[in-house]
Amino acid sequence: MERIFGASAPQNGVVKVSEKSFILFYGYGEENGNGYNYRHRFDHMPSVEELRSVIEEHINKLTQDSILTGYVWNGKTVWLSNENQQNYTNDFLTKNLPVKVRVYGNESDTVGEVVSIESVEELDVFYQGMVRHVRECLENGWAEKDSLDYEALSQYEE
Numbered sequence: 712m713e714r715i716f717g718a719s720a721p722q723n724g725v726v727k728v729s730e731k732s733f734i735l736f737y738g739y740g741e742e743n744g745n746g747y748n749y750r751h752r753f754d755h756m757p758s759v760e761e762l763r764s765v766i767e768e769h770i771n772k773l774t775q776d777s778i779l780t781g782y783v784w785n786g787k788t789v790w791l792s793n794e795n796q797q798n799y800t801n802d803f804l805t806k807n808l809p810v811k812v813r814v815y816g817n818e819s820d821t822v823g824e825v826v827s828i829e830s831v832e833e834l835d836v837f838y839q840g841m842v843r844h845v846r847e848c849l850e851n852g853w854a855e856k857d858s859l860d861y862e863a864l865s866q867y868e869e
Contacts, residue, residue, distance in 0.1 A: 712749040712769045719746050725867040759861045774852035782844040787814035803838040806831055
């Protein structure tokens with residue numbers, strides 16, 4: 712799905728543009744004060760199952776992106792790839808210190824810095840925060856999916 716800027720609120724629904732062109736508008740977000748909706752084009756009237764598939768794939772991607780880049784620890788962002796999550800879990804379970812963590816200061820920081828977790832207490836705070844972050848991201852994604860009425864979305868406007 713692509714972002715279309717200029718929105719002020721969600722515009723969830725399907726719009727019939729022509730006999731062979733339908734557009735799904737979904738969701739709402741803001742970037743630098745500019746509102747946007749997501750858009751997906753179809754060359755046919757999408758079924759409820761197609762709408763569900765496109766939207767849930769999109770929500771899954773947003774959820775994964777939020778997990779990857781949304782964990783802030785000690786004021787710095789931690790990249791939480793699946794591999795990093797597994798490594799941090801192993802370090803937590805084995806109490807294998809020190810634990811090296813690459814953190815990033817802001818969105819333009821592509822190099823980051825490596826910091827060391829030296830104590831079991833600090834590792835516990837880091838790990839519990841990571842688990843809480845992942846759980847919250849997943850629960851937000853599930854809630855978003857559960858809140859949608861795909862039947863209502865499939866009723867298109869002309």
